[in-house]
Amino acid sequence: MTTHYFPEADEPALQPFTQAFVGIMFAHAAFERRISDLMGVITGVVGFGERPENQWKVDERPKRMKRLIEEHRPNGLPETDAIVLCLKRSVSSCRDRNLLAHGSWWEFDTDANTITVRSGVERKNQDQHRVLTLADIQHAATSLDELEVELYKLQSAIERAIS
Numbered sequence: 001m002t003t004h005y006f007p008e009a010d011e012p013a014l015q016p017f018t019q020a021f022v023g024i025m026f027a028h029a030a031f032e033r034r035i036s037d038l039m040g041v042i043t044g045v046v047g048f049g050e051r052p053e054n055q056w057k058v059d060e061r062p063k064r065m066k067r068l069i070e071e072h073r074p075n076g077l078p079e080t081d082a083i084v085l086c087l088k089r090s091v092s093s094c095r096d097r098n099l100l101a102h103g104s105w106w107e108f109d110t111d112a113n114t115i116t117v118r119s120g121v122e123r124k125n126q127d128q129h130r131v132l133t134l135a136d137i138q139h140a141a142t143s144l145d146e147l148e149v150e151l152y153k154l155q156s157a158i159e160r161a162i163s
Contacts, residue, residue, distance in 0.1 A: 013110040020137040021100060027144035028097045031090065034151045035061070038083070041158055043072045058094040062087040077161075079154045086154070090147050093140040099130060100137065 007014060036049030042065075048054055056064045062084045069080050077083075103117040106129065113134040122128060 007108060014108060016113070016134050017108065017115055017137070020134055020141065024093075024097050024100060024137055024141040024144070027141040027148070028094065031094075031144045031148045031151075034148045034155070035087075038151055038155045038158075039065075039068065041155055041162075042069055042077075058091050058098070061090075077158060079157055083151065083154055086147050086150050090144065093143040093147075096132065096136065096140040097144070100132070103130075 009018075039049035039054060040046050065087055066080060066084050069077055069083070099117050099119060103119050105115060106118045107116040108114070109116075114131050115134075115137075116129050116131050119126075119128045119130065
C-alpha cells in the first residue's frame, strides 16, 4: 500500500520508519557528541567542539579536523589518518540523516519499504527527491554507531598518550 504525502503519524504501516528515524537520530547525536569530545581532547580545551564556529559542515570535517590536529599537536598524532578516514566514511550517513531530519517526507511506499524525501535545497545536477529504503536508514544508523565507537577508541588512545 502506497501512502502519499502526509499520512497520519500514528499510521501503523509507518512504525518501522519512525523507529528507524529515531534510531538514526540517536546514532547521529552520539556521533556528534564524540566529535565534539575528540576536538576537546585534541585542543586541550573543554567544550571546544561545542562552539558554533567549530561546528563544521559534514563535507569539510575531514580536512578541518586534520588542520586542527596540525595546529594543536605540532608533533602530530599517530591516529590522525584513522580519524580523517573515519570522518570521510561518515559523510554519506550524515547526509542521509540530514535529509531525513530537514527534508520533507514526501511519499511512503510501505510495500517496498521506501520513503521519498524532498530536499529543501535545490542543487545543480541533483534531484530534490530521493528515495530511501528502510534498510538504507537502518544502515546509516548502524554505520554512525560503529564510527562513533571507532572515534571513541582513537580518542582513548590519544588521551592515554597525552596523560
